[in-house]
Amino acid sequence: MSKEQIKQLIEGRIHEDGLMETGVKGVQLFRAINPVPCAPAVYEPSVVAIVSGSKEAVLEGTRYVYDSNEYMCCPMSMPVKAGTSTASPDTPLFGVYIALDPRVMAELAMDMDNAGGVLQSNKGSTGLQGIRLARWDVAFTDALLRLLQLGDSQTDTAVLGATRLRELYYAILKGEAGIFARQAFGAGNAIARSITHVSSNLDAPISIDDMASRAGMSRAVFHRKFKQATTMSPIQFVKSMRLNNAAMKIAGGTTVNEAALDVGYVSASQFSREFKRMYGQSPRQWGESQPVPV
Incomplete structure (x- = not known):
């Protein structure tokens, strides 16, 4: 009831x-x-x-x-x-x-x-x-x-x-x-802290070695534990976080260049290439065709 x-x-x-x-x-x-x-x-x-x-x-x-x-x-x-x-x-x-x-x-x-x-x-x-x-x-x-x-x-x-x-x-x-x-x-979850740092600093350079260092792990151990926790490698995770955030910004009316800069891309052409590779459309086409997800 x-x-x-x-x-x-x-x-x-x-x-x-x-x-x-x-x-x-x-x-x-x-x-x-x-x-x-x-x-x-x-x-x-x-x-x-x-x-x-x-x-x-x-x-x-x-x-x-x-x-x-x-x-x-x-x-x-x-x-x-x-x-x-x-x-x-x-x-x-x-x-x-x-x-x-x-x-x-x-x-x-x-x-x-x-x-x-x-x-x-x-x-x-x-x-x-x-x-x-x-x-x-x-x-x-x-x-x-x-x-x-x-x-x-x-x-x-x-x-x-x-x-x-x-x-x-x-x-x-x-x-x-x-x-x-x-x-x-829980106490001591270095992977969760690492993810929080990444999601809060997408506009800054993100190094996998720095992520591993922040977690107090070697690169190899960090990579294994990160994939166990998220199903993705650290590199895949960072790229997906950046591109998904950018896609949401563009769908919400942010310009392509602003969205790219907001999520840490210095090169607009690199951003457009990676965006199209992931979503099958250019960022501009995306902004014209996609609703904001509920």
Whole structure:
């Protein structure tokens, strides 16, 4: 019943396509009644919960389709293709986007470790990292409902928002994606810190040797562990992050030259070559033909 209450609550609050703020930092409702084909996007650390319709994300050839049965957990910044090809007025997409605050998630992971909490494993895991789907369990559903119910009162939202969000984070860490998320936010995860550095400094030169050094690993060890964590080599990851960010900027109206500079390309011709090689269109053609992904 709680999931149906969440659906009714969202449907009653958002009346046009796009994202809507809830008043709790990092928590947004969204709606789509028109299909959006898969397009380059960057998933920041987040959980996306769907209550009607379905979404899909593609990471290095692996397709993740999730709906009201499973939520999507992405604890590290990931370059993906994402969309919702089935949305229509008859089958609208409704859901919630929850940004994961690294500091709060790390604190909770540490508190759980210190308390001796045992997180359940995802027996259906393929071993691939980057994105994980997890079933809606009772704790997650109830915590999400309690969080969204705050929207009925501005005062409740201001006073209790951070507490209810922390409760939802805890439910995520205890759920099917718990171990996966703890690997990203737990103490000593050098790969996650390396990804955070890359995603925050795309406009600066990025050296794989520097990434390895920041992680305190040799280049060979860093390369192996990075690919285990993301399914991509460090070089592939940096290029995908840059080009996906640029594609999103161009689709949003940024000029091609500005987008190239924003993501660290000095040579416009190199940017255009690599962009066309990845997406099959020139940056200018892309900007004219692609919608901004939901």
